[in-house]
Structure formats: structure tokens, C-alpha cells
Amino acid sequence: xxxxxxxxxxxxxxxxxxxxxxxxxxxxxxxxxxxxxxxxxxxxxxxxxxxxxxxxxxxxxxxxxxxxxxxxxxxxxxxxxxxxxxxxxxxxxxxxxxxxxxxxxxxxxxxxxxxxxxxxxxxxxxxxxxxxxxxxxxxxxxxxxxxxxxxxxxxxxxxxxxxxxxxxxxxxxxxxxxxxxxx
Numbered sequence: 001x002x003x004x005x006x007x008x009x010x011x012x013x014x015x016x017x018x019x020x021x022x023x024x025x026x027x028x029x030x031x032x033x034x035x036x037x038x039x040x041x042x043x044x045x046x047x048x049x050x051x052x053x054x055x056x057x058x059x060x061x062x063x064x065x066x067x068x069x070x071x072x073x074x075x076x077x078x079x080x081x082x083x084x085x086x087x088x089x090x091x092x093x094x095x096x097x098x099x100x101x102x103x104x105x106x107x108x109x110x111x112x113x114x115x116x117x118x119x120x121x122x123x124x125x126x127x128x129x130x131x132x133x134x135x136x137x138x139x140x141x142x143x144x145x146x147x148x149x150x151x152x153x154x155x156x157x158x159x160x161x162x163x164x165x166x167x168x169x170x171x172x173x174x175x176x177x178x179x180x181x182x183x
Contacts, residue, residue, distance in 0.1 A: 005080055012073035015066045020137055022063025026107055027130035029055040033114045034123045052115055059111050067104055089147045096140050103132050124174060131166040138162055 029051055036047035074097075077084075084090045113120060121129070139159055176183045 002080060005077070008073055008076050008080070012070055012077060015070035015073060018062060019066035019070050020133060022058055022066060023104065023107065023133040024130070026055060026058055026063060026111065027126055029058065030110055030114060030121070031123045031126045031130070034119055034121060034126060037117065037119055048117070055111060056115065059108070087147075089143055093140055093143050096136055096143070100133070100136050100140075103136065124170075127170050128167065131163070131170070134166060135159060135163055
């Protein structure tokens with residue numbers, strides 16, 4: 001079975017990438033749905049209907065299947081390489097994967113609410129929420145690539161700095177949008 005290892009790893013990575021593509025885009029669609037809900041008729045209804053359809057297709061045709069397939073291929077890799085489960089970096093990675101699934105499930109809950117016009121988030125809150133998957137992605141990629149070579153303190157400081165930069169970028173973009181709504 002080890003001769004198939006690289007094929008399984010490639011499939012795992014492909015589905016991780018498509019999963020993250022869905023997780024990056026779905027909150028953007030949520031932002032647009034929230035903003036469309038505040039528009040006057042008939043624009044509100046036309047945009048709302050189209051954005052709901054786009055979100056539904058993205059979520060159930062790309063994001064959920066990718067999450068499931070990425071997980072199945074990851075489990076297969078761990079079956080082939082059980083020694084990884086003894087590695088401290090893998091424990092940390094699995095912790096981030098738990099966070100990723102929590103993020104995914106929360107997106108699912110938001111998706112269900114928006115499909116029935118329940119708006120619990122502002123568009124700005126959703127823009128901030130959108131960065132959660134980015135932070136998890138950076139964390140997992142750096143952890144997997146550098147593994148034990150990274151001093152954990154530097155890793156934590158790096159993620160905090162990334163988070164601060166993302167939030168500053170969101171605030172800057174909000175100021176630009178406030179001055180020019182078409183930006």
C-alpha cells in the first residue's frame with residue numbers, strides 16, 4: 001500500500017485546497033447576502049435569490065464534498081504512516097483540524113440561517129469571520145512544512161502578527177469602502 005502513498009497524499013492536498021477555496025469564498029457570499037438583504041426591492045429579492053443559489057451550490061457541491069474527501073484521504077495517510085500520530089507536531093496539527101471543522105460547522109450554521117433570511121451578523125463581522133480560515137491555513141501549512149524546526153514562541157507570535165495584519169487590512173478596506181462604496 002505504501003507504493004500508493006504519493007497518490008493518496010496528492011489527492012489529500014487537492015481536496016484540502018478545494019475545501020479551503022470553498023471556506024474562503026462562502027463567507028464572501030455571506031457578506032454579499034447580508035448586504036443584498038439591506039437593499040430596496042426588487043434588487044433585494046433578485047440578488048438574494050441568486051446569492052442563495054450560489055452559496056448553496058458552493059457549499060454542497062464543492063465545500064462539503066472536499067472536506068469529506070480531504071478527511072478520508074488524511075485518515076488513509078495516517079493508516080499508512082501511524083508513526084505520525086506519535087509526533088508532537090501532528091498533535092498540534094490535529095488540534096488545528098478540530099478548529100477547522102468547528103469553523104466549517106459554524107459556516108454551515110450561518111449558511112442555513114441566511115438561506116431563510118435570518119441575518120445575525122453584520123457584513124463587517126462576516127468580513128472578520130472570513131479571516132478565520134486564513135489563520136488556520138497559515139498555521140497548518142507552516143506547522144507541516146517546518147515541523148519541529150520552528151520555535152513555538154515564534155510560531156505563536158507569527159500567527160498573532162498575521163491576525164493583526166488581517167484585521168488592520170479589514171479596517172483599512174472599510175475606510176476605503178466608506179469613502180467610495182464602489183471600491
